[in-house]
Amino acid sequence: MSTEKTGFDAHSLEDEPPGRKPLFYGWFVVAAAFAVTFVGFGAAYSFSAFVDALQQEFSASRGAVSLVFSLAGFLYFSLGVVTGPLADRFGTRPMAIAGMVFVSAGLVLAGFADNLLHVYLAYGLGVGLGVGCSYVPSVGTVQRWFARRRGFASGLAVSGIGFGTLLMPILAALLIGTVGWRTAYISLGILSALVGITMALLFVNDPRSKGLAPDGGPALPTAASGASEGTELRVAVRSRPFLTLYFAGLIASFGLFVPFVHLVPFATDQGMSAGQGAFLLGMVGVGSTVGRFLLGNVADRIGRQLALILAFAGMAITLLIWLVSDTLVPLAIFGLTFGTFYGGFVALMPALVMDYFGGRHISSIIGVLYTSVALGTLVGPTAAGYAYDLTQNYTLAIIGSIAANLVAAGAIMTLRKPGT
Template sequence: MASGVGQPAYRWVVVAAVAVIFALALGQLVNGLSVFFLPLEREFGWQRGDIALINTAGVVGVALGGIVMGRLAERLGTRPVALFGAAVLGLCVLGASLADSLWQFYLLFFAAGALGGAAFFAPLIALVSNWFAVGAGLAIGIASAGQAMGQGGVPFVAALLIEQLGWRGAFVALGAASLAVLLPLALLMRDPPRPAAGARAGEVDESPTALPHRAVVVTLSIAVVGCCTLMSVPLMHLVPLMQGCGIPGPEAGGVMVAMLAAGIAGRICFGRLADMIGAIPAYMTASLWQTLMVFGFTRIDSLEGFYLYAPLYGFGYAGVMTGLLTTTRALTRPSRRAGAMGIVGAFAWLGHGLGGWQGGLLFDLTGTYAASFAVATAAGVFNLAVMTGLALAVRRGRIAQPA
């Protein structure tokens, strides 16, 4: 059965399932720990930089595991890799409810990232990309919108769970929900039909740019370190920043929900924008948006102000990840796309871990978040500079190609 321009209708089942998987899995690993900062600080007396390293351990795990999991998905198929990741993630979060030392949290969340989240991110985005011959930007935007939904929804729900069950009970509930939801959804993962033989099939794996594949991957990897260092600061530290202004945890979590609800629309809109104006321009537009706005969070001290500012920031910030994924797709050939996404994604997660860690470290050193958010702004400028160079190189390469 097909729909659209001869493309299988099942591709939308894959997109929907990936969106929900990203919501629950990446919502926990990317910034779900943000509402656990104060409970862990109160119980154990740990500094925020040390607590932030729990999140860093998770995203570094996603980074390092993504390259391996992408290759495993190519060899074994996406479904078994996703099933394995669902089981590991759920069990690790359950295990966190029993932890009572930092090294246990570091180990559990590193495993959850390397063997759990990594089994989802690069393999599933590559899967979605390969299901769509046309309109991949919109499809990737919808799938990645699930991550935005989870980044807002998971901290909000976790804050409520902490109030009702304590932080240990919250981890039990999240781990059980992960197993109950992710395992059935992983069973829906299916590789797309192979292209028909002939001239059309021969064109499928053509290089989309005159630039060497390695140069594209290296340049994107360098750029996303700056991009994700920026975006992780508000994701990990906006809730404690608001709590420092006297705003209770659930209300601060509500602001995150509002910001990332706007981000759902942003990811979809920027995916469509990539289909219309090109992946690189869409990515740079979103990057400029978040760079100009991120420091403004430190100038706000009221719940009303955060509710007004955060969704506006969230709409543009959310387009960055969609832009990164569509740009990687646009500049790489299908046969090497999963590996490219694994490598670029690895550096993105490393940047995310770096940003979250430096945010906590600079707070510990200065007692405010001003320096943390200033570093985020500088990282965004670095990302834009690298991407400008890549855009010019792609343009020159296309002009130099014979007609």
């Protein structure tokens, strides 16, 4: 168990005037997770703004360029199987700091790439390793700090992904248009280092190290502490709930990240500007942020299983809008609504893991679970790119994405409630 210290100590506020309750340190942990996911996934999802520039610079096909994102996505979701247990043992803070260093270095080095292989190595490995080191430990730690408001706290923490998706692609498009794609990558790398590393210092692995229980009460005896209880990894991964969640994550992720790579080039194919394409991806970010709050709160009331079913079904329905749209307004509606349900999915998966398996090994379990998303991410966006190269449209990719989300929703419907 980590015994991390930080200069931001909630107990240092004990000299506040009588009756004024100190701010629960769990919210500082949420803020750290927000910043880390903002930087990591903002860097990842800004890739869509670079697709056309990389195609032109290296005379590459869309499928070959899409593989850059798929490689990064495969790494950052698959590495959780290693970084989750490391965070459970050594603490989240060192993992998150290392992750932010990798992300920043990968972006900067991508700006010096001489060929597409160099982009694979710099961006694909750098961002992939960086998010892989930081994401699962960050979201796992948030689960330990909350019980009653876990859905809301988890949604707030990972809403950094939504804000990153909103702001980073737009910033990237502006930089590409003014200083070129190389300087844009270098600038984003420097920004990522300043924000990500600084905020990662706030992580504390367990509320008990500050004499607290989840949600801010006094620390409970070890036997009564939710953070100290939980299913062992080897038992969890053989259970029906885990296998069902794994299957749903695998199937859904074949289509889940297709818009994040291909919505901007799709827009430019329709005659829109790169800035308008980045705006559409930004709408996914806006919706994603709303969804993490909205479905996170709704899930605390109707149950996280039902809310996850709604998230998968909602993504399938909204993809129909993309299928029949070729102008800015309906595509913006697609981005906003798809993002809302996607945001719910991201917030609900780790919260469901906590519901079923407890907190003691949560980072390890989430890490193994997210290898399912890694496999789907490796295949889905790249396959969509090569399908486009063959057909010159995205119809097949969108229909496949719809089917994948519907199958995932059906799988979650078979889950029993935790404890039954």
